[in-house]
Each structure stands twice: as C-alpha cells, then as structure tokens.
Amino acid sequence: MNDPVVTVSDGAVELGGRPVLRGIDLAVRRGEVVAVLGANGSGKSTLVRTVLGLVPTSRGEVRLFGTPLEDFHDWHRVGFVPQRVGAASGVPATVREVVASGRLSRRRPFVPSKRGDREAVEAAIDAVGLREKARDGVATLSGGQQQRVLIARALAGAPDLLVLDEPTAGVDVHSQQAFADALATLVARGATIVLVAHELGPLGPLVDRAVVMRDGRVAYDGPPIDAFTDADPPHGHDHHHVERDLHTGDPLPVASPLDRAREERP
C-alpha cells in the first residue's frame, strides 16, 4: 500500500471548450499536508474539484488511493469541505444534523445511525469548538462558525484524505485558529490533507508542501517558502500598502509571492 493518496497524471480540464487545467502531474503521498495556492482563476479550485471527480477531465488520469476515479467507491475515506458562503438552506437544520450528514458515506440507507456514528458526530463538533451551539440552527451562526460546521461535517467521517476548498476565506482569526487546531489533530492521526488557500495564515505551520497554480498549470511545487506562510514582508511595512489596480482602483488580490514579484497583470 505504497500508492500515493492522490495521483493526477497529465491531467487536463476544459470547461465550456476553454482549457482550465493543462499538463497537471501531481502525486500526494500519505500523511502530506499540501496547500494549493494561486490567484483567482488560476485553476486551484478546479484542480481539487477534479481530484474529487466533481469536474470531468478531458485527458489524463486521476487516481485516489491507487484506484482510478471511475472505479473508486471508498468515498468514506474522503472528506470534503466545499467552498461556500454559508451552510444554510431553505429549511432550518441544526449544527448536529449538518455534521451528522458527514457520516452518510459510512451508513446504509434505511439503517438508523449507530452509536459509533453519534460519537463521531459529537467528537467532530467538539473538535471545532461548537459544543454549545450543537442544537442551534446553522443559519443563526456567523460565517466563520458556519465554515467550522462544514469542517466538522468532513471530520465526522474520519477521512483518510481531507480536501478543503478555501476553508478560511472570509473567516475571522478566532475561527481560523480553532480550525487550524482541528486540522492538526487530524494530521496527528495520519490523515492526508489537500487544501486550497489564498493566504495560509494560522495554517502555515501545518503545511509541508505548497503547489502554486498559474494559468492552469503548476508553477511551483515544493516546500513552502517563508513568504508563503507569512504574508508580511519582513521590513518597511506600512499600513497602507494595498496594491491597487491602475484603472479601477480596486485592491489587487495578492495570492502568492510569485504574484508579488510581478509588476503588471495581464
């Protein structure tokens, strides 16, 4: 069982005839914590969605735990935290109910949840620090707390591979730290983690490999440089350094150190 957890060989993805990913070769080994970085539209989100089979490949092959994606059925080994603004829907749901759906990959239809399921759900709620909110409606929580609910849902399935799409986007520092702690627990258990991020923030110390996407290709793949984990330049920092677009005056997203080196944007 020395197969990599995730393998993408010569992967390419087209959306609406437009190439979004090209020539992707990626292997994530067991126990690695990989951060996928890149600017908006660089394909980082598409890359992880492709790995999960949510986006079809136009060429190349994706394998999970050594099995080609189309033959892969052990979905209980995979946890997914999708990118989203909120966890609410048309009908109220409690935190516990949403987290409990993380056990479905391990349950059979019409069979009531077992004791192990309920214990895993409670443990996942504890892990993200939402114990006293467990009976509350998800819609009543703050954005950061809702994101933590989604993380707990993925943790409840006790996945061997956890894939997170911008888990800390729009999440305040308190929640980010609670989330980083929850991930550290999972890493200690030997799980493999692939996460998409804009800035690593409190996650920095956990990450042992960075994959930087640029225009649908892998532009950098290696150990995270200090600059990746700390978004601050060490010297000469002032509080009004937001880079702005020359024409619109909008702040430019600083997605990776590679972008910072660039003077112009296409």
Added chain:
Amino acid sequence: MSLLTYDFMIRALLGALFTGLAAPAVGTYLVQRRLALMGDGIGHIAVTGVALGLLTGTSPTVTAVIVAVIGAVVMEAIRTSGRTSGDVALALLFYGGIAGGVLITGLAGQSAATLNTYLFGSITTISTSDVWVTAVLALVVVVLAVGLSPQLFTVSQDQEFARVAGLNVRFYNLLVSVLAAVTVTVAMRTVGLLLVSALMVVPVATSQQVTRGFRATLFAAMALGTLASLGGVSVSAFVDAQPGATIVLLALALFVAAYPVGVWLRRRERLAAPFTEQGDPFPLADEHTEVPETHAHEHGEACGHPAVPHGDHVDYVHDGHRHAVHGGHYDEH
C-alpha cells in the same frame, strides 16, 4: 350525532389523513431546495393526465400519476441541464399541461364540472378503492421520505458534498421529483390539483417558524398537514363549504397563528446571542503607531465591531476605519 356515522365521511377523513401526512413530507424537501412551486407545476401537468383518463375511459388517477411522473422527470432534466432559460421552460410545461388538460377534456365530451372535481378536489365523493390507492401511495411516500431522510437531506442541502460522500445524487433528485408527482396525484381528490402545492408548502413554512432542526421541521409539518386536512374536512361538513379550499385556508390560518411566535422566537434568539462590549476600551493611538505587530485586541466574531466581507477576508469597522487581519497585525482597508 357523529360525522363517523356516514360512510362517505369516514372515507373523506381517511383520504384527508393520508394526504395530510404525505404532502408536507415531500414538501419539506422541495422547500429545502427552494423549489416550493414545483408541486404547483406538477399539478398543472397532471391536469393533462386527468383529461387523458377521461378521454380514454380509464381511471383518471392512474393516467394522472403516469403523466405527473413523466412531467416531474422532464422538469428535473430541465433543472439539472442548467440552462439559464430553465424557468421559462418550466413555465411552458406548466401552461401546456393545463391548456392540454382543458382541451382534451372538451374532446372527451366532458363538462368543465367534471374537470373541476380534480382541479379543486371532491373528497366527499371518493370511493373505497380511491381510499385504498391513496393509502398505499401515501404510505410509500411517507416511508421513503422519512426512511431516506438523512440521504435526501444531505443531497438537498449540498449536492457537491453529497457526491463526494458517495451518494447517487441524480437518483435521489429524481426520487424527490417522482415522490412529488405521486403526492400531487394522491392529493388531487382531497384538495385538488390547483391547491395541492399549498398543502405541500404551507405546513412546512408554518413549522419553520418554531423549529430549528430539519427532522423537527419535517415531523411538525406532517402533524400540521394532518391537522389541517382532518380539520378542514370536519369544518366543511358542518358549514357546508368546499373541503379542499377549507383545508388550505385552515393551513394558512395555522401559519398566520405561528408567524408572530416565530418573530418572537427569532427576536429572543438574537438578543440571547453573545454581545460583547460596545464601547472600545482602547484608545485609538495605541493600536497603530506604538505596537504595530500587536493590535490592542483581536478582532473576531464577538469583538463587537461590525464585520464587513471584503474579497477573500473580513474587515472590521473600527472607529471609522476598516481593519483587516494581515499576518500578525491589522491593515487599513
């Protein structure tokens, strides 16, 4: 004197009981997907099914089930194909259904009055075999809607997560559509095709006023639907009113009664939410100039400063400035 001394009344109450249980069970999933009007659409399409039954001399219930299921599957296909004109396509289907129904009924030489019994229900005229069909179909709907509630809840709530959890999302989506179609035809004789959607949606909206969880909403909606159906049939027997309309108005009355309770509960919940110091105990000068790397306090969920989403992060409005977390300190944005 008792209502139950009349056989037709017993059949009507049984029909109402099954409809009241099944319609909100499926309706909960439709509301969760924000497809509250889908039941209405299926009801329109089922009119054509009824008319085909009248034309061919077969049971209108059977033809209505078949046409409604086909319609629901087509609607699901249109919805998932993700065309921007999806809602227009659905509208075409709805009005095609009702116009086709009226036309075919005329061809069959039936009067509008016959069609009316299906459009607005005629629960007091249902036969023993109708009661059986209603009972069996309602039982199937309730068993699937409740038994598969963890799966259906997850698929309706977050499709991508459900796919990665290994659930067959397409199957479960189709199942909800087919269950909705079956429910519409079950409710056809009770409240009628034009009002069936009300019995699917209104009890759910009512129970949402007071519940926090999904299962609680589901079961409360089924209880409210049953209460409205049985109550509506009973009331209409005494005041000689249309049972279908009475049932729907009773369901709406329950909503009107529950709404102020919901407003009060939500208000109380907001007030109970942790709300920390309003005033800023730290003078402005301390925060930026003296210790640039440590802000006087950490902005967060409970810091009391208004949070403003800004691109990929959150700014906190602080004395007229917007503070953004940046590494170990805050930037002005």
